[in-house]
Structures are given as C-alpha cells and as structure tokens.
Amino acid sequence: MIAPGTHLAFQTGAPVELEADYVVVGSGAGGAAAAATLVRAGRSVCVVERGPWRDPQHYPLSVYGAMRDLWSDWGTLFARGRSMIPILQASCVGGTTVINSAIVVRTPPAVLAEWAELGLGEVFSEAAVGAEQEALERELGVTRMHGRQLMEHSEALLRALRSRGLEGHALDRSARDCIGSGQCLQGCREGAKTSTNLCWVPEVITRGGTVLSCAPVGRVTIERGRAVGVSGRFVHPAPRRGERRRGARFSVRARRGVLLAASATGSAPLLERSGVRSAALGRGWRGQPGAAMIGVYPHEVRMERGTTQGAASLAYRSEGFKLESLSLPLELLAARVGGAGHRYARALEEAPRMAMWVAAVRAQAQGVVRAGRFGQPVVRYAPSRADTERLRAGLGRLARLHFDAGAEKVLPGIHGVAPELGPDELGALESAPLDNRCYTWVLSHLFGGCVMGKDPRRSVVAPDLHVRGVRGLHVVDAACLPTTLGVNPQHTIMAVARIIAARVVNEENVA
Amino acid sequence: MGWWRRICVRVMCAVLPAGKETPGVDPQCCDELCERIRREAPLLLRMTMHASVALFVVCPLVTVGRPCPALWLSAENLDRHAAGMARHPSYLLRQAMMMLKTVAGMSWGTDPGVRRSLGMEPYAADPRGWRRS
Ligand SMILES: Cc1cc2nc3c(=O)[nH]c(=O)nc-3n(C[C@H](O)[C@H](O)[C@H](O)COP(=O)(O)OP(=O)(O)OC[C@H]3O[C@@H](n4cnc5c(N)ncnc54)[C@H](O)[C@@H]3O)c2cc1C
Numbered sequence A: 001m002i003a004p005g006t007h008l009a010f011q012t013g014a015p016v017e018l019e020a021d022y023v024v025v026g027s028g029a030g031g032a033a034a035a036a037t038l039v040r041a042g043r044s045v046c047v048v049e050r051g052p053w054r055d056p057q058h059y060p061l062s063v064y065g066a067m068r069d070l071w072s073d074w075g076t077l078f079a080r081g082r083s084m085i086p087i088l089q090a091s092c093v094g095g096t097t098v099i100n101s102a103i104v105v106r107t108p109p110a111v112l113a114e115w116a117e118l119g120l121g122e123v124f125s126e127a128a129v130g131a132e133q134e135a136l137e138r139e140l141g142v143t144r145m146h147g148r149q150l151m152e153h154s155e156a157l158l159r160a161l162r163s164r165g166l167e168g169h170a171l172d173r174s175a176r177d178c179i180g181s182g183q184c185l186q187g188c189r190e191g192a193k194t195s196t197n198l199c200w201v202p203e204v205i206t207r208g209g210t211v212l213s214c215a216p217v218g219r220v221t222i223e224r225g226r227a228v229g230v231s232g233r234f235v236h237p238a239p240r241r242g243e244r245r246r247g248a249r250f251s252v253r254a255r256r257g258v259l260l261a262a263s264a265t266g267s268a269p270l271l272e273r274s275g276v277r278s279a280a281l282g283r284g285w286r287g288q289p290g291a292a293m294i295g296v297y298p299h300e301v302r303m304e305r306g307t308t309q310g311a312a313s314l315a316y317r318s319e320g321f322k323l324e325s326l327s328l329p330l331e332l333l334a335a336r337v338g339g340a341g342h343r344y345a346r347a348l349e350e351a352p353r354m355a356m357w358v359a360a361v362r363a364q365a366q367g368v369v370r371a372g373r374f375g376q377p378v379v380r381y382a383p384s385r386a387d388t389e390r391l392r393a394g395l396g397r398l399a400r401l402h403f404d405a406g407a408e409k410v411l412p413g414i415h416g417v418a419p420e421l422g423p424d425e426l427g428a429l430e431s432a433p434l435d436n437r438c439y440t441w442v443l444s445h446l447f448g449g450c451v452m453g454k455d456p457r458r459s460v461v462a463p464d465l466h467v468r469g470v471r472g473l474h475v476v477d478a479a480c481l482p483t484t485l486g487v488n489p490q491h492t493i494m495a496v497a498r499i500i501a502a503r504v505v506n507e508e509n510v511a
Numbered sequence B: 001m002g003w004w005r006r007i008c009v010r011v012m013c014a015v016l017p018a019g020k021e022t023p024g025v026d027p028q029c030c031d032e033l034c035e036r037i038r039r040e041a042p043l044l045l046r047m048t049m050h051a052s053v054a055l056f057v058v059c060p061l062v063t064v065g066r067p068c069p070a071l072w073l074s075a076e077n078l079d080r081h082a083a084g085m086a087r088h089p090s091y092l093l094r095q096a097m098m099m100l101k102t103v104a105g106m107s108w109g110t111d112p113g114v115r116r117s118l119g120m121e122p123y124a125a126d127p128r129g130w131r132r133s
C-alpha cells in the first residue's frame, strides 16, 4: 500500500501496483499543468514520468552533463527527411520546462481563429484561453527581462531593431529571479526558472497525489473501449557497472481517466503501442525549426552573461518567422561555428565578441511520428522549400541587424555561403541555396501527432476532447495542438492542458 | 589508451587545434571524455561518433586528393582535410564533421585552460544526483 503524497523513483523487485482517479503520463508543460488542475479539483492523481526527478542542485553545468542527465535520449532524436534535424527535448520530472528558456507568449488570436475553423472554437475561445493565460502568468511569476538579465547580447538586438523602427521587446519569462547565468539549457541551478518540477509536481504531492519517476509508460491499458490505466517498467537513470538498468514492473489503474502528455514525439507512439487505430495518428507533426546568425563585434559581448534568451521581435511574424537572441554554451558554440582546423580554431577565439541571434520559422511542412521497432519515436519531417526560403530571409534580416548593432562580420553557417561575411557581402545571403541540407537547423518547438479537430480523418482527438473511439483518454500536451503557433509554445500548451483537465472534471460532475 | 581511442583523440585534435592564444582540444581531456562516452552514452551516439571518426580517417582522397588515411597526412594537409570535410558537398561528410565538432567542442569547451583563456569561469564538476524517494 502506497501512502498518498508519495514520490516513487526507480524500484526493483515485486511489481508496483497503484490506483488513482486520473493517471497523467508525462510531467512537462502539459502534464504538470493538467495534473495540478485535477488535484486542485480534489481528484486523486498519479503522474507517471519517464525520466528521473532532479532538483536544481543536481543539474549539470556542462553540456555533456545536460545531454546525459536531462536531455531526452542524449539529444539523439532527429527529424529525418532530406535533412537530419536534431530534436531537442528533456526527459525528467518537469519535462522540457527544465531546459527551456521559460519565454511566455500568449496564443495569437489568429491561431485561435484557425482552431475555431477546425471545430475547436467553443472550447478554446479567445476569452477562455486569455483568462487561463492571465492566471498562469500570475501563478508562474512572469516578468519582463531587464537590466542585468538582458546584458549586451540582448540589448544589442533591441538597439538594432529600434534603429530600423522595427518592433522589438525584452522577453516576458517565468523566471522572476533570473540572475542571467545563461545556463537555461542545462537547467537553472539558481531555481529562478519556474519549471514544472519546482511548482506543480510538488503541488500534486502536497495535495495527496503520487508521482512515479524513472517510469516510462509502455502502454495505456484499454478495456472495452475505455482507458483504464497504464503500465511499464522502471528504468534506472544512471546504472553503475553491474547494476541492472531495468527495474520492477508498474501498473497504475485509472478509475476515471488517463491524460497523455508524453510530448509531440512521445504521445502518438504511445497510443500506437497501445493499439489505438486512427488514420490520423502520428500525422500532422509540425515544428518551428530555427537557425542562428552569429555576429562578431569589435568589443566584448560575452553572450554567456545575461539570460539565455532576453529579446525578441515579432516584426516579421506575417512573413513566417520570428527573431530572438539566444546564447549558447561554449561547447555548443563550437559545433555551430563553421569550418574545422586552424582557421576554425581562430574563429572560435572570437567567442567573447560573438552575439548569436536566431530566426525561428513557422514552418508549413508536415511530418509523421511513429513508434519504431523498439517502441522509440521515429520522426519523418523536413522543412519545405518555402520554409527554407523563410529561414533564409530571417537569417538575412539578422545579419543586417548585427551590422546595425556594430558587428564587424557575421558567421552565417550556411553551406554554400562564405564562412564570414562583411557588411558589403550580404548579397550572398539573398542567393544562398534553398536546399534545407545547407542550413544548421534545430527543432525545439514541436507540435502534433495526436491533433484535435472535427474531421475524423485528420484528427485523433475529437472536439469533445476524447481520443476518438476510446472513452476516458485525453491528450494534453503539444501533440494535440492542431497547428503551429508562430510564437513560443509553452504558454499555449499549459493553458490548453488546464482547459482540457477542467473540462474532464466538469464532464464527470455532469455525468 | 587503446589504438582506436588514440585515433579518436587525434582526430578531435585535428578538428579543433590550438588557435593563436587559445589551446586546442587537450588529448588528455578528450581521452577522458571518450571514456565517459564509452561507459555512459547510448549505443546510437557511440556508433555515430565512431563512424564519423572512421569517415574522417578514410576520406582524404575526396578532400585533398591523397589516397591515404588522414592521420598519415602532413600537418598542413591534415588541416586542409579537416576544413575540406566541413564544407564538402556530401551531406554525409558534413554531418560526420558536425558530430566530430560536437564531441571535440564538448572536450574543448569544458577544458578549464580553454575557458580561462577566453575569460570564462571553469565549470565545477557535474553533480549527477537525482531524487531517490
Ligand atoms: C531548448 C528549448 C528551449 C525552449 N524554450 C522555450 C521557451 O522559452 N518558451 C516556450 O514557450 N517554449 C520553449 N520551448 C518549448 C517548450 O519547452 C515545449 O514546447 C514544451 O515543454 C512541450 O510541452 P509538452 O508537455 O508537450 O512536453 P514536455 O515538456 O517535453 O514533457 C513531456 C514529458 O513526458 C515524458 N514522457 C515521454 N514519454 C513518456 C512515457 N512513455 N512515459 C512517461 N513519461 C513520458 C518526458 O520524459 C517529458 O518529461 C523550448 C524547448 C527547448 C527544447
């Protein structure tokens, strides 16, 4: 018998069996938000998380440590298509909120209008989503970055935007006490970032819920068309030599329902493994891939000082991309700067004078996520030519902004374009190749695989928020979002998850 | 150090050598990193790293026109080979170089000597803990 309000990490020996009103799979932006809503409504909840629970004092400093301890599968998942694009996510209690930049942006009304056309207008009205996001902002202590948090790296972007009369703003982030250590990607050791392992997951426990960590769910149990629980086996997060990686089996019975929040790469493969059949399952997978433009300045910029991401511009949103400042740890900067050998080593010596800004594309391409032979996610996706054109335009704008801010040269990192460009050489960017293999893309904003909508051929989740054909089964993470957003997704995912969880409770009350 | 490990380390040193004032990949640090990767990293990552090292070693013919293993090249040609692989038309070769730069970069970027020379604080050791209950 397991007492209420318990956290169970890796277990060996006899199978662990639990029961709760609701089981929530995954503890990231969507899962934790939904779980907190359910416990606040007085329901018993069991959160089942694949990764271990690490607190700020456990977070690594190095990128190697982050890959090993926080990133999903060491960052080895790639979107495979014509190009290979790394997909960055975290696997730990708190999910990707542990390594993200905590930027908070409200869902654009135009996106909600697109959702309304898909039959979701009643649930996700502007008023409902707006009210939820307002509440979230209060709860998570969202603040606008300023002063020490911004530093030269982000200030320079804002200055350059202002000089061109373009929209630019310091970012709103759920990181009230950010001291600007530039370490978000390795987890915030200051505990300044309100990742869900620091707020809602502990709240679930305080309110009598249960959390299983190191517990990847293998299957959702479906009996007579109803989701009745989940099962899997504990996995040791850091086995020493001679120690077994696989631990005890676990199963959690769900009296009322199962809410999936295993991410845009995890939820669809999990449904597939659980025997859910739908032509739309795994489809509609999308992303907002991005790439960086580095500027080298005559003076020190020191992008490692200041918050990881401090400034942004939505000036080009209608053209399909947004601009942001982003600092990279030295190890990753070394991978991003073009070339190899002595010339490359000399380029890296300029790291203290570099500022890196990124263009993230609201891509139109759609892909598929499936369960591979061993149950692992396999993502087939490649940005289209039009998406690449947008990225190229975004990188061109960034290069100009760097020169406006006083850069001596830029490092485009585009195959087929010189490794360094001066202010008079920007024409090379306009004629840069449109082959997506020529760009150093990264995917961190992911959507779809179990999308919501009214068309049963194109959606896995019906407008009544149940997975079609299975009662008591809901999707509450990035996987259920039917479109990309053109802005940072965490705030939308959290609001959507809370709205769905509240509806689930209401529905049950009505029944 | 076994022979293959020595090759891996030499390849990383060729990819990211010393600059004017900054040290390059330190063989000792790199060897330690390779050992940690061997012990801790998933098979896919290890395989990709080794395949990338192997590609680096066998492909000087397509980069500098020399039909010999990369580590037999003169210092100048080795440098041209590394640079040539990074900008080669073949996506496979460029991706392999990206993998090598990722590993070399992790070794270089955590090296206290390198960090100090760039005015950055050295990292403390990664704690590696997790909640057990
Ligand atoms: C580097 C980076 C920076 C970002 N910065 C921002 C930002 O500043 N602002 C913003 O809005 N967005 C940002 N994002 C994106 C944002 O963090 C994600 O969109 C969001 O966290 C996704 O929420 P989710 O609930 O869908 O998935 P996640 O937060 O990834 O959570 C999914 C969880 O499910 C777990 N899981 C997976 N499979 C299973 C299984 N079988 N059993 C049990 N558990 C499972 C995973 O381990 C993980 O913990 C960033 C992303 C990255 C990678």
Ligand code: SF4
Pocket (backbone or CB within 6 Å): A175, A177, A178, A179, A180, A181, A182, A183, A184, A185, A187, A188, A189, A190, A191, A192, A193, A306, A307, A308
């Ligand atoms: S920049 Fe540093 S202090 Fe600020 S939220 Fe990120 S990790 Fe925390």
